[in-house]
Amino acid sequence: xxxxxxxxxxxxxxxxxxxxxxxxxxxxxxxxxxxxxxxxxxxxxxxxxxxxxxxxxxxxxxxxxxxxxxxxxxxxxxxxxxxxxxxxxxxxxxxxxxxxxxxxxxxxxxxxxxxxxxxxxxxxxxxxxxxxxxxxxxxxxxxxxxxxxxxxxxxxxxxxxxxxxxxxxxxxxxxxxxxxxxxxxxxxxxxxxxxxxxxxxxxxxxxxxxxxxxxxxxxxxxxxxxxxxxxxxxxxxxxxxxxxxxxxxxxxxxxxxxxxxxxxxxxxxxxxxxxxxxxxxxxxxxxxxxxxxxxxxxxxxxxxxxxxxxxx
Amino acid sequence: xxxxxxxxxxxxxxxxxxxxxxxxxxxxxxxxxxxxxxxxxxxxxxxxxxxxxxxxxxxxxxxxxxxxxxxxxxxxxxxxxxxxxxxxxxxxxxxxxxxxxxxxxxxxxxxxxxxxxxxxxxxxxxxxxxxxxxxxxxxxxxxxxxxxxxxxxxxxxxxxxxxxxxxxxxxxxxxxxxxxxxxxxxxxxxxxxxxxxxxxxxxxxxxxxxxxxxxxxxxxxxxxxxxxxxxxxxxxxxxxxxxxxxxxxxxxxxxxxxxxxxxxxxxxxxxxxxxxxxxxxxxxxxxxxxxxxxxxxxxxxxxxxxxxxxxxxxxxxxxxxxxxxxxxxxxxxxxxxxxxxxxxxxxxxxxxxxxxxxxxxxxxxxxxxxxxxxxxxxxxxxxxxxxxxx
Numbered sequence: 001x002x003x004x005x006x007x008x009x010x011x012x013x014x015x016x017x018x019x020x021x022x023x024x025x026x027x028x029x030x031x032x033x034x035x036x037x038x039x040x041x042x043x044x045x046x047x048x049x050x051x052x053x054x055x056x057x058x059x060x061x062x063x064x065x066x067x068x069x070x071x072x073x074x075x076x077x078x079x080x081x082x083x084x085x086x087x088x089x090x091x092x093x094x095x096x097x098x099x100x101x102x103x104x105x106x107x108x109x110x111x112x113x114x115x116x117x118x119x120x121x122x123x124x125x126x127x128x129x130x131x132x133x134x135x136x137x138x139x140x141x142x143x144x145x146x147x148x149x150x151x152x153x154x155x156x157x158x159x160x161x162x163x164x165x166x167x168x169x170x171x172x173x174x175x176x177x178x179x180x181x182x183x184x185x186x187x188x189x190x191x192x193x194x195x196x197x198x199x200x201x202x203x204x205x206x207x208x209x210x211x212x213x214x215x216x217x218x219x220x221x222x223x224x225x226x227x228x229x230x231x232x233x234x235x236x237x238x239x240x241x242x243x244x245x246x247x248x249x250x251x252x253x254x255x256x257x258x259x260x261x262x263x264x265x266x267x268x269x270x271x272x273x274x275x276x277x278x279x280x281x282x283x284x285x286x287x288x289x290x291x292x293x294x295x296x297x298x299x300x301x302x303x304x305x306x307x308x309x310x311x312x
Numbered sequence: 313x314x315x316x317x318x319x320x321x322x323x324x325x326x327x328x329x330x331x332x333x334x335x336x337x338x339x340x341x342x343x344x345x346x347x348x349x350x351x352x353x354x355x356x357x358x359x360x361x362x363x364x365x366x367x368x369x370x371x372x373x374x375x376x377x378x379x380x381x382x383x384x385x386x387x388x389x390x391x392x393x394x395x396x397x398x399x400x401x402x403x404x405x406x407x408x409x410x411x412x413x414x415x416x417x418x419x420x421x422x423x424x425x426x427x428x429x430x431x432x433x434x435x436x437x438x439x440x441x442x443x444x445x446x447x448x449x450x451x452x453x454x455x456x457x458x459x460x461x462x463x464x465x466x467x468x469x470x471x472x473x474x475x476x477x478x479x480x481x482x483x484x485x486x487x488x489x490x491x492x493x494x495x496x497x498x499x500x501x502x503x504x505x506x507x508x509x510x511x512x513x514x515x516x517x518x519x520x521x522x523x524x525x526x527x528x529x530x531x532x533x534x535x536x537x538x539x540x541x542x543x544x545x546x547x548x549x550x551x552x553x554x555x556x557x558x559x560x561x562x563x564x565x566x567x568x569x570x571x572x573x574x575x576x577x578x579x580x581x582x583x584x585x586x587x588x589x590x591x592x593x594x595x596x597x598x599x600x601x602x603x604x605x606x607x608x609x610x611x612x613x614x615x616x617x618x619x620x621x622x623x624x625x626x627x628x629x630x631x632x633x634x635x636x637x638x639x640x641x642x643x644x645x646x647x648x649x650x651x652x653x654x655x656x657x658x659x660x661x662x663x664x665x666x667x668x669x670x671x672x673x674x675x676x677x678x679x680x681x682x683x684x685x686x687x688x689x690x691x692x693x694x695x696x697x698x699x700x701x702x
Contacts, residue, residue: 011439012439013439013442013443013446016443120327120328120331121331123324123325123328123331124328124329124331124332124335125332125623126328126620126622126623126676126680127328127329127332127623127672127673127676127677128332128335128336128623129623129624129626129627129630129669129672130623130624130627131624131627131628131630131631132627132630132653132669132672133336133339135653135654135657136339136340136343136344136657136665137339137343139343139344139657140343140344145343158623162620162623163620163621163623163624166619166620167620217624221627221631224631271446271447274446274447275443275446278437278442278446278573281577282437
């Protein structure tokens with residue numbers, strides 16, 4: 001495991017990506033603290049704050065770093081409040097994607113009859129346009145199903161079943177027929193041991209690349225759906241964009257500072273996930289050098305015929 | 313051999329499609345409360361229950377499912393409530409989506425593979441390339457890019473979108489229908505292309521084959537424009553193409569970064585591979601080896617990645633269409649499949665939603681088979697393997 005982390009973080013992209021994600025995590029943690037200490041809740045509350053000292057909407061000023069919107073709410077505070085749902089969705093979606101995809105890959109490479117069935121399931125899941133499915137799930141305004149947690153889990157499930165499982169299944173096949181698995185079997189390893197000790201460790205970096213991509217997709221889709229007000233979150237970046245546009249109809253001005261703030265936040269978070277994914281993909285591209293030490297022992301090259309002739 | 317393979321894929325794909333349909337049916341019926349009668353529930357209980365009875369909505373769910381499946385399998389989708397058949401609505405929406413998808417992804421692949429080859433040659437995926445490509449693909453979540461374009465341009469007083477996004481009224485007022493023009497447009501481009509490919513199969517000599525391919529493909533635009541001019545729709549086509557600039561640009565920007573990333577990464581080490589050395593030894597220039605030999609190999613992972621990402625590519629298309637349609641008040645929607653899906657979801661017209669999803673499924677199936685065939689032409693080994701398996 002430590003070997004993996006080192007292999008992934010050895011790439012600059014992964015470090016930058018992780019840095020961005022950590023930055024957002026800090027923002028999410030900072031918001032309640034700021035509200036409790038520095039910010040007056042009556043002015044800075046992301047749902048009901050109102051600053052009576054100035055007229056709204058206002059452009060960025062010292063008291064309001066990113067200005068206020070047409071209702072007098074502080075944009076920066078709303079932005080920070082939206083960080084938590086976005087992060088929760090992304091991380092949950094990513095982890096679920098990896099777990100589902102790894103499970104499908106492990107099952108289908110271990111039990112041949114299951115492979116047929118799972119193959120059919122994956123085939124069917126590949127037809128599902130995930131954002132549309134999420135739309136259907138969120139279409140009931142009374143139920144308000146799509147909390148960040150539910151959204152992340154479902155998105156991860158669908159992504160893992162479709163593209164994640166497709167890729168991991170095809171990656172699992174060469175591993176199960178490779179030399180070291182044969183050797184392990186001859187040494188007496190049973191199916192379970194082969195899967196837990198050989199297959200899954202070898203698949204982790206590939207799964208990692210998909211985790212992170214699933215996370216990025218989930219964040220973007222969630223932003224979009226809450227822009228359409230199909231999700232159950234009321235304080236996130238999508239709603240920020242929505243209100244910035246809608247209030248144009250009665251204030252007469254498009255709140256570009258709100259739009260750009262939400263846009264930059266969403267882009268940065270997605271970029272963080274993408275970069276981390278590239279780190280994983282790079283680690284996966286050279287599996288034999290980045291495997292944990294037990295696997296990394298270099299195989300001495302076979303001597304050429306000429307060398308044998310010279311030696312003898 | 314090829315025909316048999318396609319037939320096999322088609323049968324397997326249709327089977328998967330039916331599983332998908334079942335999932336979608338129960339998902340939609342269970343998750344969305346109410347049905348079409350919810351829209352006029354104010355009319356009083358008696359009427360609602362009578363309508364529900366006449367539509368068969370009061371019967372158990374599995375019975376409804378079987379009836380619906382039977383209708384779908386006999387390609388009878390029914391009507392959209394009062395007016396036209398669902399089939400005709402979808403056929404009118406399909407060319408918008410197809411044009412967007414084809415132009416956007418085609419451009420992304422064309423540009424992305426070129427840039428990726430150049431960036432990845434001899435180096436593989438270098439850090440600047442990966443950083444640049446990743447930021448390219450994450451900066452443009454579809455709706456955001458449009459908003460960014462829109463806000464900045466209107467802020468500086470450009471009225472670009474009103475011009476680009478709304479069709480010229482007087483051109484279309486004579487009863488010319490957009491989707492007919494679009495279908496003609498698609499068919500006049502794809503038809504000559506198919507003819508060119510078909511005739512090319514019968515030419516055996518290599519030099520002549522290449523010559524034929526070049527000449528025939530270069531003449532396709534001229535043939536198409538000639539046909540449009542003769543049919544009197546040239547201006548209409550140009551108007552529509554202007555309309556497509558923005559959505560296609562968004563789709564292009566969204567997918568080009570990923571193509572660059574994958575192609576550049578798989579160029580790694582190809583410059584030292586045996587076939588590249590052989591080609592160099594035969595006297596080809598480095599550029600020729602890069603473009604013709606290594607580039608073809610490096611395109612394969614990009615294709616297989618697209619196959620895996622199809623649910624998202626099509627879903628992203630849905631997002632783009634919807635974003636363009638929802639920017640308060642301006643008439644700039646793309647009346648494609650996604651708009652049909654949204655509208656019907658809003659109206660609880662589940663039959664239309666389901667038919668739209670079937671259409672999305674059929675598009676997916678077609679694109680997947682097409683991608684498989686493209687992979688087989690690029691890499692003869694794939695074809696051989698299939699021939700062995702039968």
